Amino acid sequence: MGKVDDEPRGRARHRTVDRIAAILELVARSRSGLTLSELAECLGAPVSSTQGLVNGLVATGYVEERGRRYFLGSAPYLLNRLAGRAPVPAVTHADLERIHERSGLTTVLSIVVGPALFYVDYCSSDPKFAYLAENHVRRSLIRTSGGWILLADMEKRDLWAYLRGLPDADQELIEPFLAALPEIRESGVCAAPHASVDGDGVSIAVRESGKAVAAVGIIGSHPVISRRRGELTSILREQASTWPR
Numbered sequence: 001m002g003k004v005d006d007e008p009r010g011r012a013r014h015r016t017v018d019r020i021a022a023i024l025e026l027v028a029r030s031r032s033g034l035t036l037s038e039l040a041e042c043l044g045a046p047v048s049s050t051q052g053l054v055n056g057l058v059a060t061g062y063v064e065e066r067g068r069r070y071f072l073g074s075a076p077y078l079l080n081r082l083a084g085r086a087p088v089p090a091v092t093h094a095d096l097e098r099i100h101e102r103s104g105l106t107t108v109l110s111i112v113v114g115p116a117l118f119y120v121d122y123c124s125s126d127p128k129f130a131y132l133a134e135n136h137v138r139r140s141l142i143r144t145s146g147g148w149i150l151l152a153d154m155e156k157r158d159l160w161a162y163l164r165g166l167p168d169a170d171q172e173l174i175e176p177f178l179a180a181l182p183e184i185r186e187s188g189v190c191a192a193p194h195a196s197v198d199g200d201g202v203s204i205a206v207r208e209s210g211k212a213v214a215a216v217g218i219i220g221s222h223p224v225i226s227r228r229r230g231e232l233t234s235i236l237r238e239q240a241s242t243w244p245r
Contacts, residue, residue: 019043019053024062024072031209033069058158061113065155066211074111074213081120088120088214090243091206096123099218102235103228106219108133110146110203115162117147120214129219142166142173145190145201146215151177152184153205153212188212189236191229192222200225204236207245216240 026034026042034042040050054070057063061075077088091109100107106124110117116138122129132139141147141162151159163174173195184190188205202225203217216239218225218232225232 016053019045019050020057023050023053023057023070024076027063027070028072028076030071033066033071035069039070059114064211065158067155071211073113075113077111077213078113078118078120081118088206090208090245091121091214091216093121093123095239095243096121096216099216099235099239100124103218103232105224105232108146108217108219109206110139110144110150110215110217111213112141112147112150115141115165117141117144117150140170142170142177143196144217145193145195145203145219146217148177148180148184148190148193148195149188149203149205149215149217150212152181152190188240189233190215191233192225194222202229202232202236204233204240206240206243209245 022043023039026039036047036051036054039054040047043050054063058065058070058073061073061078064071064073088109088111096107096109100123106126106129107122108119108124108129109121110119112118117140118138119129119133122133124130131137139147141151151162154162163177166174176193177195180190180193188207189202191202192200194200199219200222201217201219203215205212206214206216216236218236220228
């Protein structure tokens, strides 16, 4: 038997990692969110250092800020998807199949992580969407109907920061998005925003405790989506009525 010093030692803890892990658990357990002061008090840490950690977690999508309260963000959903677990429990693959069967068009489940949109599930015979979803390819929020849904539910300062940071090629979409913003917030639907040259879509918000955590969208060509936007909106609303909230 070897000396004690030769025995494997326990892993050293890291204060910053401990605090980040604690923040994630605290916001995950809270249904009403926590303020910065509440987080700092729970951590036993200064507000200033807690603010730096929280800002970093918000910027990377692990935490969301709403009304100066902090909630679990969407990044954990993506990690669960990468690990083969359901990213949005309210919406099953069977839901997407039903929408696809009724519409005959590509159906996708989207989430936002940081400044990007990801398709985390889909139902389509189009290999393009299979590639995008199965390889977790980043998509532009401002260029997709699902992205408009998720942007509409962002905190104002995060939304303004995103819009200010758009490249020149996307600046033309800011005005139409802002014009559509009140209706999207009211209805939870974005129909045919004409945000992409490649196609168009109709999307509906997936909500948990009143917050849009994902979007389900039907995607097709510009003429098809424009002609069927009312019908596709009804299909999405009917399916959404079966999801827990």
